Amino acid sequence: MPKKPSATKKSAKTLPAAKPWEHAKSGEGSAADPLATRFVESLSFDRRLYKHDIAGSVAHAAMLESVGLITAADLKAIMRGLAEIQAEIEAAGPDYGAAWPGWRIELEDVHMCIEAALIAKIGEPGRKLHTGRSRNDQVALDLKLWIKEASAALDQRLLDLLRALLGLAKLDGTIVMPSYTHLQRAQPIVVGGELMNWLAAFQRARKRFDALRAVNDENPLGAGAIAGSSLPLDRSHTAAALGLGAPAPSSIDATASRDAAVDLAYGLSMTAMTLSRLAEQWIIYAATEFGFITLDGKYTTGSSMMPQKRNPDMLELIRGRCGWAYGELVALLTILKGLPVGYNRDLQQDKKHIFSAYDGVMDSLEMAARIVATTRFNKERIAAGLGRGFLDATALADYFVVKGGPFRTAHQVVGALVRLCESRGQHELSQLAVEDFNAACAAAGLGSTLCGKDVYDWLGPENVVRRYRTAGNAGLAGLETQIKQWTKALS
Numbered sequence: 001m002p003k004k005p006s007a008t009k010k011s012a013k014t015l016p017a018a019k020p021w022e023h024a025k026s027g028e029g030s031a032a033d034p035l036a037t038r039f040v041e042s043l044s045f046d047r048r049l050y051k052h053d054i055a056g057s058v059a060h061a062a063m064l065e066s067v068g069l070i071t072a073a074d075l076k077a078i079m080r081g082l083a084e085i086q087a088e089i090e091a092a093g094p095d096y097g098a099a100w101p102g103w104r105i106e107l108e109d110v111h112m113c114i115e116a117a118l119i120a121k122i123g124e125p126g127r128k129l130h131t132g133r134s135r136n137d138q139v140a141l142d143l144k145l146w147i148k149e150a151s152a153a154l155d156q157r158l159l160d161l162l163r164a165l166l167g168l169a170k171l172d173g174t175i176v177m178p179s180y181t182h183l184q185r186a187q188p189i190v191v192g193g194e195l196m197n198w199l200a201a202f203q204r205a206r207k208r209f210d211a212l213r214a215v216n217d218e219n220p221l222g223a224g225a226i227a228g229s230s231l232p233l234d235r236s237h238t239a240a241a242l243g244l245g246a247p248a249p250s251s252i253d254a255t256a257s258r259d260a261a262v263d264l265a266y267g268l269s270m271t272a273m274t275l276s277r278l279a280e281q282w283i284i285y286a287a288t289e290f291g292f293i294t295l296d297g298k299y300t301t302g303s304s305m306m307p308q309k310r311n312p313d314m315l316e317l318i319r320g321r322c323g324w325a326y327g328e329l330v331a332l333l334t335i336l337k338g339l340p341v342g343y344n345r346d347l348q349q350d351k352k353h354i355f356s357a358y359d360g361v362m363d364s365l366e367m368a369a370r371i372v373a374t375t376r377f378n379k380e381r382i383a384a385g386l387g388r389g390f391l392d393a394t395a396l397a398d399y400f401v402v403k404g405g406p407f408r409t410a411h412q413v414v415g416a417l418v419r420l421c422e423s424r425g426q427h428e429l430s431q432l433a434v435e436d437f438n439a440a441c442a443a444a445g446l447g448s449t450l451c452g453k454d455v456y457d458w459l460g461p462e463n464v465v466r467r468y469r470t471a472g473n474a475g476l477a478g479l480e481t482q483i484k485q486w487t488k489a490l491s
């Protein structure tokens with residue numbers, strides 16, 4: 001049997017200083033148990049923050065020099081060392097330079113690995129970098145910088161999706177189709193009118209990410225571990241250098257709040273939710289029973305058993321991945337619930353959840369944009385069913401209103417006319433005669449001359465979509481205006 005390692009019996013003095021910041025402790029520190037080392041580390045996921053960590057350190061060092069806490073020569077050495085480290089990490093292959101030898105799990109995280117590498121590289125000046133700083137304000141800063149960058153990347157992906165939706169609206173937008181409420185036929189609209197629904201929703205998603213950048217713009221750096229510092233740190237200096245707003249007003253809040261992360265996770269969840277609704281809508285439209293759209297073959301898959309299948313798997317995965325984003329949001333909120341003020345190690349887990357939610361939603365957005373760009377609406381197939389469902393019933397009630405009837409009475413009259421059609425085995429209101437309309441009006445007390453031949457200009461889906469005139473309507477006029485607005489906004 002191999003001999004048991006006797007590390008646990010050695011005194012702290014004889015152990016190599018794996019964690020230099022644990023020197024002063026009487027015990028041997030977490031490095032003495034491999035499980036503890038693995039349990040406490042965040043390097044496996046937070047090395048993704050290396051660029052943000054280095055940017056924060058550069059700003060911090062420049063500030064230290066500006067207030068006289070380090071010399072110009074120290075600053076020069078630190079800047080050179082950090083630039084070299086960044087280049088080494090970038091040369092060390094995929095997964096955030098996973099092959100860089102400076103990633104040492106026993107140092108716990110990205111912050112300590114980079115600092116240790118800096119000290120190894122430049123010596124004494126490297127030992128001054130952490131002056132007035134704690135990993136608590138350091139990681140809060142790194143995360144904020146990452147969230148800023150992530151929300152800008154999300155904006156770009158959303159923009160791509162909006163452009164694809166607008167492109168489709170320009171191609172197939174004027175095709176007349178039924179709209180649905182309760183998934184029952186409602187009123188006629190045009191395809192572009194429905195596409196405008198998605199444009200509006202995804203544009204709101206962009207605004208949500210803009211807003212989170214604005215709300216979470218304060219600089220945590222200089223808050224230290226919890227209480228600030230007795231050194232003359234200039235927090236406005238680092239804020240300006242990092243493109244952030246004012247110094248965060250409370251050092252305690254600055255180190256321990258993760259509001260920005262929750263805002264991001266919520267924005268991602270809302271985006272995923274809208275994506276899942278679009279996916280579901282189009283899964284329905286792609287079903288044989290509807291046949292409203294044809295998906296590009298690249299974005300459907302076959303069945304291992306049923307040779308005829310063209311399954312909308314990409315859309316289904318977009319729909320299903322919504323749960324992924326929600327899960328990360330709930331995980332994050334749950335980590336934060338009931339945490340006492342100040343930094344607690346629970347917070348280290350935050351990054352896992354927002355990185356994961358972000359990766360999932362970014363991917364779904366890209367997939368959705370490709371699907372939208374290659375999908376076409378089937379004009380003939382949609383037209384073939386347009387005569388069903390009395391889509392023009394509301395327009396007929398509007399006609400009676402225009403002729404002077406009260407809407408509530410008009411509603412009753414049209415209801416009676418629909419029943420009349422059904423009793424005769426007809427399924428379109430335009431199959432009725434002027435006399436039928438007037439008889440129904442008379443029965444409701446509207447007189448027998450309300451309706452004229454012009455009623456037929458109000459009937460039939462094609463006529464109805466030409467009549468909508470309210471702002472933002474889903475008919476032809478609304479589409480024209482909205483296409484103009486979006487073309488301008490997205491160019």
Ligand code: ARG
Pocket residue numbers: 042046108109135136139343345347348349
């Ligand atoms: N890796 C840690 C995190 O992500 C850094 C902060 C550690 N701070 C501390 N006081 N132990 O939260």
